[in-house]
Amino acid sequence: MSQRLVLFSRYILTMDKPQPIEDGFVLLHGSRILQVGKRKELYFLPSVRLLDLGDTILMPGFINAHCHLDFTNLKGRVRCRGGFREWLRKMAVKTRGTSPSEFRKAVQKGVQESADYGTTTLCDISTSWESYRLLRGSGLRAFVFFEMIDLGKPSPKAYFRQFQERLRVLVHEAPPTPTCRWGLSPHTPFTVSKELLELAGKYVGTHRDIPTTVHMGESREEWRYFRKGSGPMANRIRALNPDWNIPRHTTPVQYLNECGWLPKLDLGVHLNTVDRRDMALLAKNRITVVHCPGSHEYFGHPPFRYGPLRGHRVPVCLGTDSLASNKALSLFREMRIFKKNQPQVQAEEILSMVTVKPAQALGLGHQLGRIKPGYLADLIGIPLSQRKGPKAADPFDQVLRYRGKVSFAMVQGEPRLRLT
Numbered sequence: 001m002s003q004r005l006v007l008f009s010r011y012i013l014t015m016d017k018p019q020p021i022e023d024g025f026v027l028l029h030g031s032r033i034l035q036v037g038k039r040k041e042l043y044f045l046p047s048v049r050l051l052d053l054g055d056t057i058l059m060p061g062f063i064n065a066h067c068h069l070d071f072t073n074l075k076g077r078v079r080c081r082g083g084f085r086e087w088l089r090k091m092a093v094k095t096r097g098t099s100p101s102e103f104r105k106a107v108q109k110g111v112q113e114s115a116d117y118g119t120t121t122l123c124d125i126s127t128s129w130e131s132y133r134l135l136r137g138s139g140l141r142a143f144v145f146f147e148m149i150d151l152g153k154p155s156p157k158a159y160f161r162q163f164q165e166r167l168r169v170l171v172h173e174a175p176p177t178p179t180c181r182w183g184l185s186p187h188t189p190f191t192v193s194k195e196l197l198e199l200a201g202k203y204v205g206t207h208r209d210i211p212t213t214v215h216m217g218e219s220r221e222e223w224r225y226f227r228k229g230s231g232p233m234a235n236r237i238r239a240l241n242p243d244w245n246i247p248r249h250t251t252p253v254q255y256l257n258e259c260g261w262l263p264k265l266d267l268g269v270h271l272n273t274v275d276r277r278d279m280a281l282l283a284k285n286r287i288t289v290v291h292c293p294g295s296h297e298y299f300g301h302p303p304f305r306y307g308p309l310r311g312h313r314v315p316v317c318l319g320t321d322s323l324a325s326n327k328a329l330s331l332f333r334e335m336r337i338f339k340k341n342q343p344q345v346q347a348e349e350i351l352s353m354v355t356v357k358p359a360q361a362l363g364l365g366h367q368l369g370r371i372k373p374g375y376l377a378d379l380i381g382i383p384l385s386q387r388k389g390p391k392a393a394d395p396f397d398q399v400l401r402y403r404g405k406v407s408f409a410m411v412q413g414e415p416r417l418r419l420t
Contacts, residue, residue, distance in 0.1 A: 061120025061378035066319025072110035117330035145185035156195035183211035218270035288361035293337035295321035347396035381408030
């Protein structure tokens with residue numbers, strides 16, 4: 001029988017109640033939370049271990065809803081000159097020139113940096129497929145989305161047969177675990193053929209427990225491609241595959257809806273270019289949007305339409321994207337940039353974008369994202385600020401301003417980090 005553990009902390013941000021718990025405790029049994037409250041309310045039982053975190057703000061572990069650990073070692077090495085389409089071309093060249101061992105080193109480095117900055121669950125888009133085994137044994141919680149791209153491939157059917165066989169062998173050798181699952185990621189609606197989208201859609205339709213994610217509506221070039229069937233992106237795609245079906249008079253969201261993919265989609269990544277009809281479709285299909293503020297700033301994409309999306313009741317959560325287009329795998333930084341661009345949004349709401357909302361999007365809203373009895377014990381802590389002033393006194397504001405590494409981390413009830 002697992003021993004019970006009590007954590008004490010100066011503040012606990014449960015994300016289940018509007019006010020922080022001051023001088024509180026969390027009682028754990030194995031991987032689950034049993035009780036949460038004020039220290040004075042705790043009834044001490046025999047065979048209970050005690051861990052006092054002192055002047056710490058304890059909160060749910062962060063969920064990074066979108067990252068590319070494969071590209072951790074590309075920080076500062078792929079300049080955005082010549083537009084987004086040209087950056088994608090450069091990334092394709094870098095990817096083809098990277099060996100499996102180099103990908104593994106990048107993933108390991110990315111896992112460590114993510115953990116240092118409080119991420120306990122990673123949603124990783126795996127181009128190389130190297131991250132799955134590594135994340136499976138990393139001690140973090142992970143969803144690994146295997147990427148599909150058939151632009152330039154002669155046969156979507158042959159591509160998908162090979163994809164399925166590769167997946168079958170990998171999952172047979174390394175089955176999913178309680179902390180590591182796999183999913184599918186058709187790369188974008190302009191790099192995946194309509195035929196492959198249909199094949200993958202049928203597969204997901206018969207395997208309803210598979211999480212899914214797609215990049216879409218990221219750039220002005222992509223918007224022009226779907227609206228007019230022209231521009232640098234269309235020209236590049238025609239050069240790679242003259243027979244490629246280039247749509248017109250639509251949007252990335254509406255195109256995926258026509259392909260039958262929106263009802264199957266969990267996470268829609270970026271969506272920097274959306275109109276009212278797009279937002280209505282996202283809401284109707286209960287798709288969660290993943291915004292990556294650091295990457296968005298790097299490319300200078302169109303302003304993110306958080307207010308209208310919120311008005312349509314489309315959930316929004318945050319991700320880091322990759323270090324090829326960002327400075328850090330830190331959700332603290334993503335929250336700060338989001339607050340800078342959306343100053344009207346309260347700190348507690350922003351914190352929900354890396355806890356409650358991504359947990360709900362992944363189908364784990366009843367297990368992750370809150371500090372609540374029955375939930376999984378994925379927790380992190382940061383040192384309480386010693387600064388004075390009204391904002392300094394608010395623990396939620398302190399979280400958004402925090403720039404360091406976490407002082408405490410726990411996944412599945414197992415402590416991963418405690419700095420003294």
